[in-house]
Amino acid sequence: MPQSSFIDIKNLSVGYTSRNGKIIPVLRDVNLSIxxxxxxxxxxxxxxxxxxLALAAMGYFKRGLHVISGQVQFDGIDMLNIxxxxxxxxxxxxxxxxxxxxxxxxxPNLRIGQQISEALRLHGDLPATxxxxxxxxxxxxxxxxxxxxxxxxxxxxxxxxxxxxxAIAMALASNPEALLLDEPTTGLDVTTQAHIMELLRDLAKxxxxxxxxxxxxxxxxxxxxxxxxxxxxxxxxxxxxxxxxLLSPRHPYAHGLLVSIPRLNEASLPQALDGRPxxxxxxxxxxxxxxxxxxxxxxxxxxxxxLNHLETGxxxxxxxxxxxxxxxxxxxxxxxxxxxxxxKGTALSLANLAVSYSQPGLLxxxxxxxxxxxxxxxxxxxxxxxxxxxxxxxxxxxxxxxILKTIAGMVPAQSGNIILNxxxxxxxxxxxxxxxxxxxxxxxxxxxxxxxxxxxxxxxxLAQPLRLYYGLSGTPLRDRSIDILEQVRxxxxxxERLPSQLxxxxxxxxAIAxxxxxDPEIILCDEVTSALDVSVQxxxxxxxxxxxxxxxxxxxxxxxxxxxxxxxxDRVAVLYQGRIxxxxxxxxxxxxxxxxxxxxxxxxVLEPDPDVAPRLTADDVVELSPPKTGCPFQxxxxxxxxxxxxxxxxxxxxIAPGHVIHCHIPQLDL
Amino acid sequence: MLIRRxxxxxxxxxxxxxxxxxxxxxxxxxACTQFxxxxxxxEELLAQCRKDLDLNRPPIDRxxxxxxxxITGDLGLAADGTTKISTIVGDRLKNSLLLAFLAMAxxxxxxxxxxxxxxxxxxxxPDIIASTLAIFAMTIPEFxxxxxxxxxxxxxxxxxxxxxxxxxxAPASEFFPEILLPMIVLSFVMCAHIMRMVRSSVIDVMAxxxxxxxxxxxxxxxxxxxxxxxxxxxxxxxNVVALTIAWLLGGVVVIEVVFNYPGLxxxxxxxxxxxxxxxxQSIALIVASVYVCVNLAADLLxxxxxxxxxxxxxxx
Numbered sequence: 001m002p003q004s005s006f007i008d009i010k011n012l013s014v015g016y017t018s019r020n021g022k023i024i025p026v027l028r029d030v031n032l033s034i035x036x037x038x039x040x041x042x043x044x045x046x047x048x049x050x051x052x053l054a055l056a057a058m059g060y061f062k063r064g065l066h067v068i069s070g071q072v073q074f075d076g077i078d079m080l081n082i083x084x085x086x087x088x089x090x091x092x093x094x095x096x097x098x099x100x101x102x103x104x105x106x107x108p109n110l111r112i113g114q115q116i117s118e119a120l121r122l123h124g125d126l127p128a129t130x131x132x133x134x135x136x137x138x139x140x141x142x143x144x145x146x147x148x149x150x151x152x153x154x155x156x157x158x159x160x161x162x163x164x165x166x167a168i169a170m171a172l173a174s175n176p177e178a179l180l181l182d183e184p185t186t187g188l189d190v191t192t193q194a195h196i197m198e199l200l201r202d203l204a205k206x207x208x209x210x211x212x213x214x215x216x217x218x219x220x221x222x223x224x225x226x227x228x229x230x231x232x233x234x235x236x237x238x239x240x241x242x243x244x245x246l247l248s249p250r251h252p253y254a255h256g257l258l259v260s261i262p263r264l265n266e267a268s269l270p271q272a273l274d275g276r277p278x279x280x281x282x283x284x285x286x287x288x289x290x291x292x293x294x295x296x297x298x299x300x301x302x303x304x305x306x307l308n309h310l311e312t313g314x315x316x317x318x319x320x321x322x323x324x325x326x327x328x329x330x331x332x333x334x335x336x337x338x339x340x341x342x343x344k345g346t347a348l349s350l351a352n353l354a355v356s357y358s359q360p361g362l363l364x365x366x367x368x369x370x371x372x373x374x375x376x377x378x379x380x381x382x383x384x385x386x387x388x389x390x391x392x393x394x395x396x397x398x399x400x401x402x403i404l405k406t407i408a409g410m411v412p413a414q415s416g417n418i419i420l421n422x423x424x425x426x427x428x429x430x431x432x433x434x435x436x437x438x439x440x441x442x443x444x445x446x447x448x449x450x451x452x453x454x455x456x457x458x459x460x461x462l463a464q465p466l467r468l469y470y471g472l473s474g475t476p477l478r479d480r481s482i483d484i485l486e487q488v489r490x491x492x493x494x495x496e497r498l499p500s501q502l503x504x505x506x507x508x509x510x511a512i513a514x515x516x517x518x519d520p521e522i523i524l525c526d527e528v529t530s531a532l533d534v535s536v537q538x539x540x541x542x543x544x545x546x547x548x549x550x551x552x553x554x555x556x557x558x559x560x561x562x563x564x565x566x567x568x569x570d571r572v573a574v575l576y577q578g579r580i581x582x583x584x585x586x587x588x589x590x591x592x593x594x595x596x597x598x599x600x601x602x603x604x605v606l607e608p609d610p611d612v613a614p615r616l617t618a619d620d621v622v623e624l625s626p627p628k629t630g631c632p633f634q635x636x637x638x639x640x641x642x643x644x645x646x647x648x649x650x651x652x653x654x655i656a657p658g659h660v661i662h663c664h665i666p667q668l669d670l
Numbered sequence: 671m672l673i674r675r676x677x678x679x680x681x682x683x684x685x686x687x688x689x690x691x692x693x694x695x696x697x698x699x700x701a702c703t704q705f706x707x708x709x710x711x712x713e714e715l716l717a718q719c720r721k722d723l724d725l726n727r728p729p730i731d732r733x734x735x736x737x738x739x740x741i742t743g744d745l746g747l748a749a750d751g752t753t754k755i756s757t758i759v760g761d762r763l764k765n766s767l768l769l770a771f772l773a774m775a776x777x778x779x780x781x782x783x784x785x786x787x788x789x790x791x792x793x794x795x796p797d798i799i800a801s802t803l804a805i806f807a808m809t810i811p812e813f814x815x816x817x818x819x820x821x822x823x824x825x826x827x828x829x830x831x832x833x834x835x836x837x838x839x840a841p842a843s844e845f846f847p848e849i850l851l852p853m854i855v856l857s858f859v860m861c862a863h864i865m866r867m868v869r870s871s872v873i874d875v876m877a878x879x880x881x882x883x884x885x886x887x888x889x890x891x892x893x894x895x896x897x898x899x900x901x902x903x904x905x906x907x908x909n910v911v912a913l914t915i916a917w918l919l920g921g922v923v924v925i926e927v928v929f930n931y932p933g934l935x936x937x938x939x940x941x942x943x944x945x946x947x948x949x950x951q952s953i954a955l956i957v958a959s960v961y962v963c964v965n966l967a968a969d970l971l972x973x974x975x976x977x978x979x980x981x982x983x984x985x986x
Contacts, residue, residue, distance in 0.1 A: 058886055063877065085890075092888035099886075104879040109901040109977055118897075122888050154977040170887065 005033035006210045007057050007095075007178055012070030014052055014061065015280075024280045025068060027052055028234045032212075036177070039204050039211035041225035041242065043218060043257070045277055045533045046504070049234040051100070054180050054214045058091055074178070093123040096171035100183040102163040106155035112139075113151030116170050123174030138169040142199060145621070160396075161192035168199065178210040179203075185220055189395040189560060194604035194614045197223045216533060218261060219606030222246050223614070230254045233277050233288040236307060240314035242610045250314055250321045252293045260538035261608055262563040264590065269567050272542050273535035276503050287318070294327060295320045344386040346422050347554040348407070348522055353380040353416035355399070355406050355578070374626045375414055377402050377578035379649075384522075389548065389555040391569030391586070393562055393601070397623070399578030400558045404524045407556070408443045409433055421521065439469040442515035446527035448507035452499040458485070458510050459495040465518040480517075487550075488513045488543060505536035509543065516547060525557045529564060541568055562605055566590055571658070574598045576633050577626035584659030593670035595661045596639045631664065639665060675969060679962040686958040687740070691733050694947045736951075745952040755952050758937065761838045763956065766933040768842050769852060770918040777857030778864065778911060785868025785907070786900065792873055800865065807862035816855045816928045823851060838932035852929040856922060860914045867910045868903070875903040905976055912968030919964070920957040 009032040015025040027049045034040050042050045052065065056072055059079035072079040074095055079087070091097075099105040106115060116138055117131040126134050132151070139147035142165040155163060164184060171179060181200070185193040201224050204211050213225055221228060221242070228245040230238040230253065238251040249255045256273035263270070275292035278284055287293070290300040299319055307317045355377040377399040384390050392400040405411040407418055409430030418426040426437060442465075445451040452461060462481040466472045472480055482492045488509040499507055508528060515523050525544070529537040545568065548555060559565050565572055566586055573583040574595060582595035589598060596617070603615035617638045626632050630646040637645065641664050650662045661670060720726050739746055745755035784804075788797035807815070824832030834848040875881060876899055884898040885891075923935035930936075934953055941949040973979045 055886075060882075060886055062882075088888045088890055090888070091886050097883070097886045099879065099883050101879060105883040107880040107884065107898045107902070110897070118889065119887055154981055156978050157981055167883075174888075 004035070006036050006038075006075055007032070007034040007212065008071075008073040009033070009053070009057060010071040010073075012053070012056060012072060013068040014049075014056060014065055014070075015068050016064045016066070018281060022281075023068060026065065026234050026280050027056070029070070030231075030234075030236055032057075032229065032236075034178070034210045034212060036210050037204075037208045038227060039209070039213060039225045041221035041228040042212060042214045042231065043216065043221060043228060043245075043254075044231035045216065045257075045535060047233075047277060047280075048231040050214045050231050051182055053231070054182055054212055055097075057178075057180055057212060058095055058097060059087055060091075089123070092119060092171075092176075093174045094176055095178045095180070096174060096176035098164075098167050098171050098179060098181045098184045100186060102167035102184075103155065103160060105167060106163060108155055110154075111151065112153050112155065112158070112166055115155075116151075116166070116173055119170050119173035134173070138173055139166070141172065142166075142169045143195075144169070160188050161196065164188060164192075164196055165199075168196070168203075172203070175207075176209070179212070181211065181213045181215075183215050183217075184213075185217065186215070190562065190601055190606075191395065191604040191616070191618065193220065194606060194616055195619070197606065198614075198616065200224050217606070218246060218258065218534075218608035222608050222610045222612075223606050230257070233284070234280065235288060235317065236315070237289065237317045238314065240312070244312065244314055246608050246610060248324075250310070250316045250324055251318050252295050252320070252324065252327060253289045255324055255327050256292070257535060258608060260535045262538070262541070262561075262567040263607065264563050264566060264602065264605055265607075267566070267587070269541055269545060270534075270538040272539035274539065276505065276536075289318075295323055344552075346383045347386040347388070347420070348384045348556075349417070349419040349422070350380050350382045350384075350403075350407075351417040351419065353403070353406065353418065354378045354414040355402050355411055356414040357402075357411075374628050375578065376626075377406070378626075379579055380416070382573060382580075382583065384554055384556065386521075386554055387548070387552045388571060389557055389569045391565035391572040392556065392558045392575060393560065393565045393572060394575035395560060395601075397577065398575040400575050401526055402578065403575075404443065404526050404556060404558055407522075408441060408524055435469060439465075439518045440521040441524065442518050442520040442522070443524040443526065444508075444511050444515050444528050447531045448499070448504070448511045449531075451511055452507060454499050457496050457498055458490075458502075461510060461514050462517050465514060469518050484513045484517050487516065487547065503536075504532050505539060508532060508536075508540055512540070512543065512547070516551070516553075519551070520553065522554045522556065525555055527559055528557075530559065530561070537564070544568065562590075562601060574601070577623065579626065579632040580660075580662060581633060582659075582661045584656070588656055588659040593655060593661065593667065595633075595663050595670070596637050596665070597633045600636075600638070631662070641665060672970070675966060679966050682962050683955075683959050684737075687737060687955050688733070690951050690954045690958075691729075691736065694951055695729050697947070740952070740955060746948055755949055758838075758949065759934070759952055759956065762932060762934045762937045764842070765838060765845070765931070766919060766935070768845065769849060769856065769922075769931065769933060770915070772849065772853045773856035773860060773918055774915060776853065777861040777914075780857065781861040781864035782868055782904070782907070784861070785865040786872055786903075788865070789869045789872025789876065789903070790895065792869075792876075797869070801869070804862040804865050807858050808866070812855060812859060812922075812924045813928050815858065816852070816925060819851060819855055820928075832929075834929050834931045836932075848929075849931070852925050852931050855925055856918065860918065863914060864907060864910055868907050871906050872899065872903045875899050878902075901975075905972065908968050908972050908975065912964050916961045916964040919960045 009030060012027055012030045013025050014027040015023045018024050030053055032040070032053065042054060044050045052062070055061065057074070057079070059072060059082060061067070067080055074090065077090070113132070113135050116135045120126055120131050120134050121128070124134065135151055136147045139150055144150055144162060144165050158166065185196055188196065197220055203209065204224065211224070213221060215221055225242050228240060228242050229236055230245065230251060232253050238245060238249065238254045240250070245254060246258065249258055259271045260273050261270055273292060278288055284304070286301040286303055287296070287305050290296040293300065305317050305319045307315050308321065309315045354375045356375040380403060382390065392403065394400050402411060406413050407426065409426065409428060412429055413427065420426050420437065420440060424437060426433070426441070430438070459481055462484060463477055466477055466480055481495060485491065485494055490506060490509055490513070499510070502510065529540050532540060541564065544555065547553065557565060557568055569586050571584065572586050572589045574581045574589065574597060576597050581597045582589055590602065594602070600618035603617055606614055618636045621636060623635060627634055627646070630648055631637070631650045634640060634645040644664050648664070650664045652660045652662055653667050654660050655667060663670065736746065743756065745759065747754060784800045788800040791797050820832040823830045830851050831848045832851060834845065836844050836848060881894065881899050884894045889898065922933070923939060925931065926933045926936040927939070934956070938950060938953045941953070
């Protein structure tokens with residue numbers, strides 16, 4: 001080794017004591033060493049122990065966890081047996097953390113300036129008089145607009161991207177030598193994420209930092225890390241350079257993870273990684289991954305594989321790492337169902353739909369009737385054919401979920417029509433709709449933890465639509481429930497389980513089963529895979545596709561993930577600030593010519609390939625409300641023509657049949 | 671927003687007073703039947719009495735007059751037709767306030783302290799002791815704990831007088847030391863409620879991401895507790911404290927009866943059994959107003975103390 005390691009974790013095992021007194025390990029014999037200038041990506045599904053490992057590098061363990069054995073050293077200092085004062089000086093000093101979900105990691109009652117100057121006071125060598133200057137300097141380093149004004153703000157007044165930048169600024173306050181990043185871009189918009197990744201990349205290079213980057217997002221890892229470590233069930237299963245791991249993974253689990261990611265350059269559905277990781281409390285005799293592995297044989301179930309160090313520099317925990325090539329042949333890409341060729345008519349028409357959340361008070365109605373803010377969603381006209389999947393994409397605040405809620409009757413439309421089956425108008429709010437309409441439109445929400453009643457068993461969840469719409473009870477009810485459960489690939493034995501006894505993917509399957517139990521015409525899917533691990537996401541996408549093929553259901557699929565939308569949709573509408581920018585068949589929207597906003601979104605997507613760099617055209621400013629006149633994207637557009645964009649609503653240019661771009665730029669220049 | 675809340679509070683008090691008035695009207699009998707004895711009084715005497723007391727006018731007129739009087743602080747005359755209600759109620763209100771303030775002055779700081787301590791040392795000795803005591807305080811009925819304290823502190827040890835003998839009209843200073851025992855019992859009970867609330871709030875906040883972040887930022891423990899954790903943990907306590915204060919001011923009947931303390935609660939009970947309906951009306955009105963005011967104050971305080979709410983109303 002050319003350099004001695006800076007963060008050095010040796011044979012670390014961490015666990016908690018269960019109720020019956022057993023010690024349950026969540027990290028098992030993990031080794032990790034990071035040198036200066038190195039940035040290591042830590043990858044794995046939720047529950048793989050990656051966050052625990054990152055926090056262990058700071059000598060921190062969540063309540064209930066304790067070290068079973070092993071060592072953690074930072075620049076030669078033993079982090080597990082260190083005096084409290086010295087530990088406090090190191091934490092946030094030489095070793096800084098950028099947390100997951102900055103929105104919750106910033107103290108709500110302290111102003112941004114107070115929180116950053118606290119870091120300066122604790123760790124910096126600045127005199128107290130220059131804290132203010134220091135804070136503003138840090139905020140400008142992370143490229144936040146109006147740093148002076150920001151210091152007086154509270155965390156909740158900032159957007160997610162701004163909060164994340166503040167967290168980065170706070171970590172930089174002490175001039176750290178090592179940075180730990182715990183899923184720092186989860187939940188951010190694609191453009192914001194891409195900008196923050198570029199910022200981190202530059203910082204790491206400029207300051208020769210040692211970086212440990214925890215993420216389940218392989219695209220982000222590919223962008224900032226030069227080495228990758230894959231974890232599974234608390235163990236290291238694969239380490240190698242970013243190129244080795246991401247381009248030709250030597251472990252079946254890493255391989256499975258990579259193929260389960262939907263990609264922009266592929267038209268097919270990603271391949272699901274079946275099964276689920278073992279719970280920490282399960283006893284594992286052989287390889288932890290054997291149950292889910294296509295290469296597994298007798299030996300894999302009998303004895304645990306050692307971590308093999310290969311000549312190429314990789315380390316693999318697999319008996320069959322030389323047979324990975326077979327996985328590619330064994331698995332053919334599951335082709336997505338073709339868009340139903342025969343035109344069976346329109347399932348749902350949205351005609352000039354507008355939605356507004358603002359309810360002007362009496363006073364403003366009387367005194368300034370013209371001063372109403374622009375509608376949140378406006379000019380939405382789409383016909384959705386039977387059996388079609390329409391994808392709605394856009395950043396947060398693009399109005400995509402609002403459109404779904406309006407169709408479902410949870411938000412009233414301001415004007416315009418929603419027409420079901422070319423005849424029935426869905427103008428009423430949900431509580432006034434007749435049961436027949438309710439049955440025909442079902443919705444699946446983003447987070448099954450929130451949408452399933454924690455006290456209802458799966459049987460009770462499924463019984464509700466079956467009783468309500470079909471009057472089933474007794475044995476027919478049970479039979480039908482089992483039938484539906486089997487369709488979502490869950491068996492009869494799931495009937496009596498409570499949501500807390502299900503994994504994330506299983507919960508979402510139950511939510512899907514509930515929607516299908518009504519045998520609806522249209523299913524509204526609101527970010528249904530965003531809360532799931534990639535491997536589970538692939539399985540859920542596949543399930544949705546299979547069910548659609550069986551029942552001919554129509555989907556409206558909302559997601560901020562462009563690759564997911566591409567994988568599942570027949571047609572895509574790109575939304576910005578509640579207005580359609582571009583709509584058309586999937587292949588047409590995802591290839592030139594583009595609306596400038598589509599171009600900005602696609603360019604910002606991070607591919608899990610270290611050789612592909614994102615193109616950042618528009619900046620990631622968050623706009624709170626759409627402009628009053630003209631094009632919705634005018635303020636961020638990198639190709640803005642001039643005043644016409646501010647005054648006139650862009651005309652719809654039909655590029656090809658069904659492919660429409662709303663832009664003032666002439667078709668040939670797009 | 672603020673104006674709306676105040677107006678709403680006013681409306682609430684109005685509706686409450688209407689309900690009180692209507693309820694009292696609907697009861698069989700009136701001041702005269704009570705005054706003259708329910709069965710012996712002959713019709714002539716009753717009619718004369720009703721004329722004297724002005725009870726023959728329609729209820730709406732009398733309600734309007736009563737409301738007008740109540741707003742200006744004149745609560746009218748008691749059922750005997752001679753004593754001014756404001757004098758009787760005024761003395762009792764003063765006594766109730768005295769007891770309530772003393773109990774708050776001891777109970778609230780103690781509750782906050784114990785809540786924070788048991789939240790920070792969760793499941794350890796200080797928490798176990800404080801939480802167990804709190805459960806006792808909440809589950810044992812007040813009259814039992816009051817009687818026990820009288821038995822121990824006044825009968826056995828003879829440290830404190832077990833019963834209040836001072837007259838209602840006496841100045842505040844004369845209630846010492848008789849007031850101490852009821853105060854101890856009250857602060858014990860209220861302390862338990864607030865403490866449980868503060869404890870769970872502290873535990874939640876200590877498990878939050880921002881406390882973990884502050885720790886990993888290298889903030890020393892006690893600085894983290896005082897700067898990052900407590901300001902957020904104590905926010906939800908404001909409303910519980912407000913409810914407790916309203917409960918204290920509304921007259922704590924049981925305690926007042928056990929200790930023979932001349933407060934509002936006992937006056938209410940006595941007036942009900944005497945059919946002294948004008949007094950009952952007035953007390954109910956006062957209690958309702960206290961509830962509305964205290965809750966309004968709590969909402970206001972929450973709004974000022976919580977940056978999320980504060981910025982919502984100020985930056986716009």
